[in-house]
Amino acid sequence: MLENGKTVTIDKIEGFSSGAIEFSVESDDPLFAKFKKIKSARLVQFSDQYHKNEYGKYLPMNPVLAKEAITMIINFSYAISHPLYYDTFMNFDRYKKEQAATAGTAINGALNWHGNADDVEGVYDYLTKAQIEQAYNTYIDSRTLNMAMVGGDSAWGGGPLASQWESGYVTGHWKGEMSIWSHEYSHHSGYNHSSNLANSGEGGGQQEMLTDFYKYLISLNDLPFTDPDVLKGYTKTAYLTGTYKKPVFTINPKNTFLLKYKGEGKWN
Ligand SMILES: [Zn+2]
Numbered sequence: 001m002l003e004n005g006k007t008v009t010i011d012k013i014e015g016f017s018s019g020a021i022e023f024s025v026e027s028d029d030p031l032f033a034k035f036k037k038i039k040s041a042r043l044v045q046f047s048d049q050y051h052k053n054e055y056g057k058y059l060p061m062n063p064v065l066a067k068e069a070i071t072m073i074i075n076f077s078y079a080i081s082h083p084l085y086y087d088t089f090m091n092f093d094r095y096k097k098e099q100a101a102t103a104g105t106a107i108n109g110a111l112n113w114h115g116n117a118d119d120v121e122g123v124y125d126y127l128t129k130a131q132i133e134q135a136y137n138t139y140i141d142s143r144t145l146n147m148a149m150v151g152g153d154s155a156w157g158g159g160p161l162a163s164q165w166e167s168g169y170v171t172g173h174w175k176g177e178m179s180i181w182s183h184e185y186s187h188h189s190g191y192n193h194s195s196n197l198a199n200s201g202e203g204g205g206q207q208e209m210l211t212d213f214y215k216y217l218i219s220l221n222d223l224p225f226t227d228p229d230v231l232k233g234y235t236k237t238a239y240l241t242g243t244y245k246k247p248v249f250t251i252n253p254k255n256t257f258l259l260k261y262k263g264e265g266k267w268n
Contacts, residue, residue, distance in 0.1 A: 034224040035074070037267065039081035041142035044073050050148040050161065058163065059151035064239035067231050068169040069147050075173065075223045076181065079214050080139055082222075084257075084265045088209065089136050090129075095256070099203055102256045109202025116192045135197065138189050145188060157184030166241055174228040174247035176215035179207045216257035218249050222266045 001007055013021065025032075046066060050058035061069065079085055088095050093112040100107045113132055114124035127135060148163035150156070155164045162184040168177065179200070186198035186206055196205030204211075217223050226249075228234065234244040251258060257265075 040077040040140040043144045047146040057152040059149045064236040072173040157187035162188040171247040182210040
């Protein structure tokens with residue numbers, strides 16, 4: 001399908017079996033070049049089952065929120081595909097030390113990634129290096145993700161579902177406030193509150209690391225979308241329940257990634 005709505009038809013090519021031919025879209029557009037780097041293979045979709053079955057707990061997406069959700073998931077998928085994120089994920093023990101040094105404290109809680117088994121008096125079910133690699137691959141594998149809108153008190157994630165509030169879709173992600181999204185995405189990826197992949201305590205695990213990383217990428221302008229005015233969702237009041245101002249991004253000068261990489265590490 002072309003931008004003008006016309007479809008492209010490709011005539012039979014003699015001498016090849018259909019399985020031997022691969023088509024790919026190529027463009028020198030810089031935004032498209034960023035899309036091509038995304039390794040995450042999630043099938044992302046909206047599903048009306050949530051607001052139809054539990055109206056109020058979930059609400060329908062509308063065109064304004066759907067555009068924000070698509071923008072956010074493209075950015076998030078780019079972030080978790082980023083070489084710097086992969087390096088930090090694979091060396092989370094190193095990040096924990098850097099995080100503690102930044103805070104000027106001892107390491108808070110677990111020293112590295114640990115799984116869903118309950119902690120017993122500070123004894124964690126630490127993942128092996130191979131299991132950490134597996135956890136990373138789970139984050140970017142080809143499972144289906146249903147994005148939903150929260151209407152009630154709590155955002156939820158699990159199975160194919162990850163959800164968040166209107167404010168997260170309209171303004172939060174532009175400011176890098178990705179903690180809740182990261183938490184629900186981890187539930188969707190199979191992690192419980194007993195794992196620091198989905199636990200906001202003890203230095204925040206994935207939630208804090210991803211959020212700090214995401215903010216660092218915004219500061220580098222190293223995400224596909226960093227300008228909220230590409231959508232101006234916050235001005236489309238007829239589609240919104242809350243009232244919003246234009247989101248303004250700031251980064252904490254003590255951000256662990258900013259202190260370590262000092263403007264370096266852009267994905268080029
Ligand atoms: Zn949770």
